[in-house]
Amino acid sequence: DGGITQSPKYLFRKEGQNVTLSCEQNLNHDAMYWYRQDPGQGLRLIYYSQIVNDFQKGDIAEGYSVSREKKESFPLTVTSAQKNPTAFYLCASSMGGRGRQPQHFGDGTRLSIL
């Protein structure tokens, strides 16, 4: 969907480095989500946020951090504590702050280790 923009498309991380993935939406959605996708693993939830200044851990939050200072933005930081960060990262958003609404995805960021 053109309403969700993820950047960069490709990102490389060095050992011991933190990197931040950007996610911006102009759909006026309340809820935003971050997923990690590995081959054969489906989409695993990292963090999600129902409203500004509030967020919850998903199933695999260790080694990641987020912030939600603005409704439109939900950046994800992959910290040096995440020992296996190589994956495809997808951001999504939905209306109403409830999971019972369709989620719309961005184009993703592919993160690799240098």
Next chain:
Amino acid sequence: GENVEQHPSTLSVQEGDSAVIKCTYSDSASNYFPWYKQELGKRPQLIIDIRSNVGEKKDQRIAVTLNKTAKHFSLHITETQPEDSAVYFCAADNQAGTALIFGKGTTLSVSS
């Protein structure tokens, strides 16, 4: 914890055949069940969804059925075409209704 199982992991059909993908979920409080299609290197896109107050929903060649008693739901694609080839994901909402739990995906290959 909450879990969604999806089968099969791979499915190969001939063009024109039907394809069926099945999912089971663990949380009886789940009420929303979307299906996503993801082409190689692209974003997942919603193709159909169903809520717990209906048993079946159709959209052209795609249909989804839901059995809340057995806690399973299925995607049916009729008259498959090569452009249906993709990875399909099912999902169910969590108990609080605040997030989706995804299955591991089914890679569908339609050969002409």
